[in-house]
Amino acid sequence: MAISRLIPNICSQKLPESRDFYVNLLGFQVTFESDWYVQVCSPENARLELGFIQQDHELVPPAFQKTPQGQYLTVVVADVDAVYAQAQAMNLEILQPPKDEFYGQRRLLMADPNGLLLDISTPIAPQ
Numbered sequence: 001m002a003i004s005r006l007i008p009n010i011c012s013q014k015l016p017e018s019r020d021f022y023v024n025l026l027g028f029q030v031t032f033e034s035d036w037y038v039q040v041c042s043p044e045n046a047r048l049e050l051g052f053i054q055q056d057h058e059l060v061p062p063a064f065q066k067t068p069q070g071q072y073l074t075v076v077v078a079d080v081d082a083v084y085a086q087a088q089a090m091n092l093e094i095l096q097p098p099k100d101e102f103y104g105q106r107r108l109l110m111a112d113p114n115g116l117l118l119d120i121s122t123p124i125a126p127q
Contacts, residue, residue: 007039009051010068010114011060017113018052025086026075026120052114072117080106080122102127 012018019038022028028040028050036057042048050073056065077083080098087094087110095117096109104126110118 005047005049007049007051008073009053010073010112010116011055011065012052012114013055014113015052015054021092021113022050024090025083025092026077068114068116072119073112074119074121076121076123078122080108080120083120084108100124100127 010018015036015038019030019033019040022040023030027043029043030038031041031046031049032039036054036059037051039049039051041050053060055067084094084098087108092110094108094110096107098106098108100106104124105121106124108118108120110120112118
């Protein structure tokens with residue numbers, strides 16, 4: 001089976017805040033927006049997409065209308081320190097400032113407006 005597209009969709013009670021967070025911090029562009037769903041993509045690669053669906057929308061089964069937990073989203077960027085500087089300028093809460101990890105990533109940890117853990121990383125030489 002050939003997969004043609006993969007779009008992680010985050011259940012959210014904060015669609016405008018989620019949109020603004022990913023647009024202003026990571027440079028995503030809005031490709032679709034309604035009162036119940038927002039979709040963004042990378043300006044360099046439109047196939048790198050992320051969606052936000054109203055958490056209590058009828059399309060979301062009631063058992064899944066919860067705050068995201070038990071997973072995290074990794075976004076690989078060219079310069080994690082630049083993202084860190086932007087996050088500081090936006091007065092966003094930082095869970096872990098950029099740190100060189102043994103497995104070959106310089107990684108910043110923070111939560112998005114929905115409480116989803118973000119691992120924003122830049123590849124480096126492994127230790």
